[in-house]
Amino acid sequence: MDVRDRLARAALAALAAVASAGVLLIALAVTVEGWPALPHLFGAVWSPEDGKFGVLPLLAGSALVTLGSLTLAVPAGIGLGLFLADVASPRLAGVVRPALQGMAAVPSVVFGFLGLNLIVPWISRVFGGLGFSLLAGCLVLAFMVLPTIAAVSEDALRAVDPALREGAYALGATPGQVAWRLLLPAAKSGLTAAVVLALGRALGETMAVLMVLGNAAAVPRSPLDPARTLTGNIALEMAYAAGRHREALFASGALLLLLNLAVTQAARLAAGGRAAR
Amino acid sequence: MDVRDRLARAALAALAAVASAGVLLIALAVTVEGWPALPHLFGAVWSPEDGKFGVLPLLAGSALVTLGSLTLAVPAGIGLGLFLADVASPRLAGVVRPALQGMAAVPSVVFGFLGLNLIVPWISRVFGGLGFSLLAGCLVLAFMVLPTIAAVSEDALRAVDPALREGAYALGATPGQVAWRLLLPAAKSGLTAAVVLALGRALGETMAVLMVLGNAAAVPRSPLDPARTLTGNIALEMAYAAGRHREALFASGALLLLLNLAVTQAARLAAGGRAAR
Amino acid sequence: MMRGDTARAKLATRGLRVYYGGRAALRGVSLAVPDRSVTALIGPSGCGKSTFLRALNRMHDLRHDARVEGRILLDGRPIDRLPPEVLRRRIGMLFQRPNPFPMSIFQNVAFGPALLGVRGKELERIVCSALQRAALWNEVKGRLHQHAGGLSGGQQQRLCLARALAMEPEVLLLDEPCSALDPGATEEIERLIAELRCSMAIVLVTHSLEQARRLADRVAFFQDGRLVEEGPAAEVLERPQQQETRRFLARGDWHRTCRGNGGSQGE
């Protein structure tokens, strides 16, 4: 390895170290700030005014919104990726892809406002109630992560060696069979990355969800109930919080990091992991 | 093609149509709401109280923050992707990857708060001034998009046929040369996807940037000046805007969509486009 | 005369042209492949043999830069009348470059039958028999569920052959099936081809004139995207009509001459 190579490698390693250290630092900062409140988090009621900092409802809110939105967005996003990579003519793909990409950069607030102005009233009209609800949050969030999933999936599917595609077609597989039995399994690692990215985004997304979710700090009992996420809670209250309240918010932030790590690793394991490569 | 295949294909096409229609709808909704304000946008002063809705300073803010953060995050992110895909041992990668992934799900608010508590005072201490500045925004945003770029890049680089890597090593290339001359060009389409995703995210990000940017509606003349982005502006003012002001905000949203499309297509073209595949 | 041939043929092309981008790789090839026989395609590297083979089961449809003109008939009917997957089930293909799927050895061979809904014991039987016929069973029977990427070059080639055999096609397109095989394995595959000839039409691309001699009923010589000469194997190989064919065969004979110098063998 020559000198420039050593330097480059050292630079990359340093970069990785810095990035990891940064994350550790963030995690640490958040944990240290939140540490004293930790024992207070294990409760079912979040009501800072009464000194109650139980995160259960927030955890439930985050989990349900994420789950709900990914349940909608993952199949749709991978389907769109497949459509772009394998089904659509280059010309058609050239229309759909920028459209999706456009969606990727719609700022959260705009999504939130559209959710507020279109989805929430619609839900209110159709199902009654406030309209601010888990359902609204899931729908808005699904739209938000869709383009990410579609873009990363498309790329993963395109990266599958064309010779394999030909091999499958040559055995008389229909396009659907080729996609289902060859492309999707072969692109598994990339698809997992897509889902993991979307998962992180969904767990971490704040603004849009905040605006349509209703934010009642209670475990929702139906998709039409309002809910509050961990991030939404932090966003709502951080600006004013002090003392124990502030600590509790930081502690819930640490929890969020942990939750994300756990879910991500689980997703990786479920997908058979990169180790398989 | 058998019946199930036809159905699946029709479903995918419908999905694509719905998604594209959704985007068009969003674009349309935003444009319609904002249409009457359009002629008022071409000015250099944003001062709703005086009926001045010139978006130039906001456009400049968005462009500069995005550019600045991507200038930091793209090389670092691709570098990290390379590190994970090609340099690090599986064990080391198994540590760095989850750390990065953890960062991906840190909610914007938390980033914003850390920026507020760490970066802003640091800038103020080192360079003087308020600390709320373009520079702070770029730093925070760079951290936010880093994990996305790293994850998508890693996958794109891993998808390069190992036989090609071996071919390059067999010619006596150093790891750095293999990366620079073979892996990066071969993974170009995936890397472009990474950058495009990050670009959309950076343009659309609101909360974190809002919290550290200072939000003065003036074209910043140095990295230490405060700035206001299009999205930040919408987030700040949408809640109480009415009449012409509200229309102007929507129009600026439409502008943002347009901007994103333009920049994305430019990035694709610059990268040689997917057509090359 | 061509007409009559075409009508009786299992597979026939008429004025087949293939373009990659703008460049012509096949410039009007009319060839008839009779049933229950081996038709060998020979010719210099880059002359269009693989291109021809890929046209027969519509592989060119899958890439945007290839364009096909002319007619291709299976049992006298244009192949584009059939749904492509039905066509491809009837016409099996072994690619020049081994392309095992990124899954286990078993799953590779089972891929085709599984498409048709075959499951369980029946599937295992088919996989096992296909691997046996492709002379790979002994080498892989202990590691059927390992990743196919861990096979050697020649093993991968035979795996892909097994994969095609498992579909029991009516026509088999073989693009240099023995290029990565040792003489022993080559012998087994050649025995297989000789046996399959009793029940199907086989189109064999080969660079080994010896192999063409041993196996082919008919030989077609390609050059520069054109079919230069075609006919019964003995005629084309031993009494070629065209100047180009003669020249090609003569170069191939460098081997024979050389071999003579190699010294006589023990037995």
Added chain:
Amino acid sequence: MMRGDTARAKLATRGLRVYYGGRAALRGVSLAVPDRSVTALIGPSGCGKSTFLRALNRMHDLRHDARVEGRILLDGRPIDRLPPEVLRRRIGMLFQRPNPFPMSIFQNVAFGPALLGVRGKELERIVCSALQRAALWNEVKGRLHQHAGGLSGGQQQRLCLARALAMEPEVLLLDEPCSALDPGATEEIERLIAELRCSMAIVLVTHSLEQARRLADRVAFFQDGRLVEEGPAAEVLERPQQQETRRFLARGDWHRTCRGNGGSQGE
């Protein structure tokens, strides 16, 4: 005796073992490759020939699942004393499966020299001469800047050979260099090998006993990950000492026998 061989050899292995995961693919191979000669490796598919070749230029370092034991000496010194890129510049390799880079034909061949900083006219000269030596120049001279993925199988194989030649290595490892080539192209490549033999050590994996006869100075017969027999070509091929070697060669002779039946040729 082995000792002496090893000392004089250009390249030598001692007790070389390679494991994939837990499975042994090479079980202790000690072989000396003299300079300025062709050493042919023969043996049944899956016996470890490619694995052996890949060990010589440390290709196994690049995959996490392969483990190498034993010693490998270049000019008498262990190869792991050299930085791997220096070693690999001195030992060129043609892989069994063509692996053109996803770039233009020119860039493929220029890849290696460009690593060393060669530019401009000099680079063009090297590329041109490498393509000529690999017998590909005439076919691609008009499309040097087109994508290498658009080459036929045999063309890709020669492109990869040209890519290795452009580095002017001291040792050349060739894994079935003619497997996708027609007799004419094969002849040209064999001429090239015969010529290169004057200046370098060549290790040639081949499935064609004829090719081994024509080109090899020494022949090594592998089976099941072991080196069964090794020696001067004429001795191993014509008077093999080991039972296994005899059996392997005899199977290969099925060809010769068959050929005899093929009818006599025109000339």
Added chain:
Amino acid sequence: GRSSVGLRIAGSTSLQPLAEMLAEGYQAAGGARVSAQGVGSTAGLQALRTGVADLATISRRLTPEEVREGFRAHVIAWDVLAIAVHPSNPVEGLTLAELRRLFSGEIRDWAELGSPAGRVHLISREAGSGSREAFRELVGPIHPLTAVQNSNGVIRLAIRNDPAAVGYLSLGVARAGGVKLVRVDGRLPGEPGYPLVRPLSLVTLGPPSGEARAFLMYALSPAGQRLVADEGLLPVR
């Protein structure tokens, strides 16, 4: 030098429009350059604490700890909290006691208040927000499971969309329309004697001095108070 900015203000987002107006007026009246950042009340205090800002704005009262730390709040305006319902809701007025029972979750159905039956949908601001603090102080506790929105604008929108909703919000925003304002103890918001008002303050660390003091004086001057009124707030003088 510390940059060209003379006076740095950070704090409450709901005070931001007013802060900007005051800054402009102050400069126009010959004062130093002022930069104002809307970052939230607590963040504003943090900025003041770390010396990044010279003045903070808050839309709530200081906590005892904050007072002990040395923060001083100077009220410059009063914000009026309006109680709003859907225009179709027949409710005209509520007593403070009814309001308390409504928001504590005691009254669950509109029928108890004489409106057509239907479950009450409560909408509130987020914990810690100035409006909510003021409401809790002036009215009473808010049921923990109430839906929460973090801006006056969204609260107005939510009430406009839902016939069963009731919530509180700043008068300036409520007047933008689409919702019906309810009398409290017989008085409409804005009328003298209306009970639901909260203070908006400028905060200094220790007694005000220098530029900060000058700005504070300006805010309390007739010119400054006129701007307060223009913003839809109640002047303190």
